[in-house]
Amino acid sequence: MKFNHNTKAANTTINHQGAKAFLFTPEMELYTAVATTLLTDACYEKADARLKRMQDLMQKVEPQFVAKLAVYARNKMYLRTAPVVMATELAKLHQGDRLVSKTIAGIVQRPDEIMELLACYQAFNKRTATKKLNRLSKQVQKGLAVAFNRFDEYQFAKYNRSTTVKLKDALFLVHPKPKDDAQQALFNKIVADTLATPYTWETELSALGQQSYESEAVKKAAIKAKWEELIDSRKLGYMALLRNLRNIMQAEVSGEHMQKVTDYLSNENAVKQSKQLPFRFLSAYTEVKQLQSFYTGAVMNALEAAVQISIQNMEGLGNDTRVVIACDTSGSMMQAVSPKSVVQLYDIGLMLGMLLQLKCRQVQTGMFGDTWKIIPLPTNNVLANVETLRRRNGEVGYSTNGYLVLKDLIDRKQVADKVMLFTDMQLWDSNTGNASTVNTLSHQWKQYKQIAPDAKLYVFDLAGRGQAPISPKENDVYVIAGWSDKVFSVLDAIENGADTLSEIRSIEL
Known part of the structure; x- marks a missing residue:
């Protein structure tokens, strides 16, 4: 019987696509599992x-x-x-x-x-x-x-x-x-059981719904008046406002009240205190852009402003830092983040990628699937850029040939300081069916380090399945997990010499 096992082999596994993958430590796996789930x-x-x-x-x-x-x-x-x-x-x-x-x-x-x-x-x-x-x-x-x-x-x-x-x-x-x-x-x-009934949008609209009306026109007028009252009361919380933009706009509230709505959406203090996950803004943006309202454009602008306020304190990567952002568009990325959500891992990857792009001066952004394609985009439109990339879904296919991002840089002999992949980690080689040891992220990274020795590879885990397509122990390879813009705080910590879990360990209880 052999007791002294090969620990390198013990740290590897096979992902859902049949490709070699690397296991995390229990701490790292727990972090990635927690950071990429809403549970219910x-x-x-x-x-x-x-x-x-x-x-x-x-x-x-x-x-x-x-x-x-x-x-x-x-x-x-x-x-x-x-x-x-x-x-x-x-x-x-x-x-x-x-x-x-x-x-x-x-x-x-x-x-x-x-x-x-x-x-x-x-x-x-x-x-x-x-x-x-x-x-x-x-x-x-x-x-x-x-x-x-x-x-x-x-x-x-x-x-x-x-x-x-x-x-x-x-x-x-x-x-x-x-x-x-x-x-x-x-x-x-x-x-x-004598707590005062709170004045909330739920209780107010519930009371309204229990009333009877002599006509649809009277009911519509009552709903409009109630939304205007709620907006004036300032009792409509930020999250509630995001979720009810469609209802408010369809109620056809006055121009004065729509101004209050857009002002609140883009209010710096309101945005910071709301602590919204970035994809919440995207969900609202997606809902609003489908509406045939005179205020659709103004609300979309307010949401764009809100997103940019939400990451005001996010550190930039410096004017001289060359960054490559690669978003996974594979079929497995089309998984909803929770049973009731329309937001997919694909949306979150695009969203985080565009937030990062906003903070970069020198940046190339693209998508990978069967192929890898660079898609030039303006850096100042986060939500609009996500929509652009969404519309172009399918241009690169639906496999997960992430190694092509690095192979392209090698072929073009282009030196980047940071390469960032937003993925569910299920990378594989659709061209050889995983038979090739060359067509892997790990091999291509070793090759790339020969022409860009100071480059760093950041793999953003959006699914938290406990494995990675490349070992975080390799030269300048880091794995970060989560759907919040706080993933970039982890990136900052790494840039300052810490590791992925340092910010968690620094929490005081």
């Missing part, structure tokens, strides 16, 4: 392959890393369900550890996340008795008590819904200590 609010109620893999990985890494990744995912990547899952799993694996309460206090940013975490805790611990949440972990209790002290009556009332675990249930379970008499009075209202 109720994912833990059913078998979910991504969830199961995350749970398995959390048992293989240090609890401190799990805690920091959960806080990073919530506060930097703006994810909601994955941090809840990680904090709950941490509580299950490390009961009595203060790390659990610190993590929970660090991830709960909205009142509904208190109930969501308790529902997750109930499911993960397989509680089936009448009192499913009896004997709540003390550290979970402490973390949620800190969270309870953060919110006011409006916030509690907004999320006081008829869910599996209700707000009142959570209060009884957690027993948070009120910080003053006013908060005690607020907790009493939660117990008595």
Whole structure:
């Protein structure tokens, strides 16, 4: 029997296309799995392959890393369900550890996340008795008590819904200590179910929908008036506005109100405080451009301005830095990011690529599939550029011959400082059926380093399947994962001598 195995072989696998791929460390795999999933609010109620893999990985890494990744995912990547899952799993694996309460206090940013975490805790611990949440972990209790002290009556009332675990249930379970008499009075209202009904767009439109109207014209006028009232009230949050642009424009609100909408969409403070994932702007842009409204162009301009504001603080790559951006257009990239979403991995790759292009002075952008094609684009139109590339989908085919990006640079003897691939990592060679060892990203990178010794290769993982087409241990090769513009913060950290996980490890709990 052989005990001293070849570790290099043990670190390789075969991807979904049958090509050689390289495995990540458990920490790196957990990071890529978390950064590239929205999960769903109720994912833990059913078998979910991504969830199961995350749970398995959390048992293989240090609890401190799990805690920091959960806080990073919530506060930097703006994810909601994955941090809840990680904090709950941490509580299950490390009961009595203060790390659990610190993590929970660090991830709960909205009142509904208190109930969501308790529902997750109930499911993960397989509680089936009448009192499913009896004997709540003390550290979970402490973390949620800190969270309870953060919110006011409006916030509690907004999320006081008829869910599996209700707000009142959570209060009884957690027993948070009120910080003053006013908060005690607020907790009493939660117990008595006397929280003031919040003024939100959901409650207002719901009340409107329950009324009867003498004609369609009267109903239309009422809906228009209600949207105008909501816009004037400033109670329509940024995310709600993005999601309701179609409804507002179809309601034909006044020009004055459309001006307020576009002003808010492109307001610097509003954009920064909204913490939107970049593809949310793209989703809104795609919806709006289909509308036959006099305001379509103005709203599209406002969304473009908003995207550019959202990455104002993103570091540029310097006037002298030559950058190649390559977007994967393969068939596997046409996968939706969640069951209910129309956004695909393909859209996210294009979006991140165009955000990066905006910050580059010297840049070549293109798409790869069966072939690789450079597509010159202006650098100042993020959303419009994404739409342009979307329309040209199919020009390069639907395979994943990513090695052609490097082969083209070698053939043209063109030196770039950074080559960046946005992909789901399922690269293969459709020309030889993976029989060639030459037609691989790894081989071509070694060849390219001979003519561009200082070049760096960044592979942006958009799918998080736990493997890469090239080893991150190779010379100047880096893997970064995620759908947020915060992936570029990781890039900055690497440029300053850190590694991919340094920003996560630097989180203070």
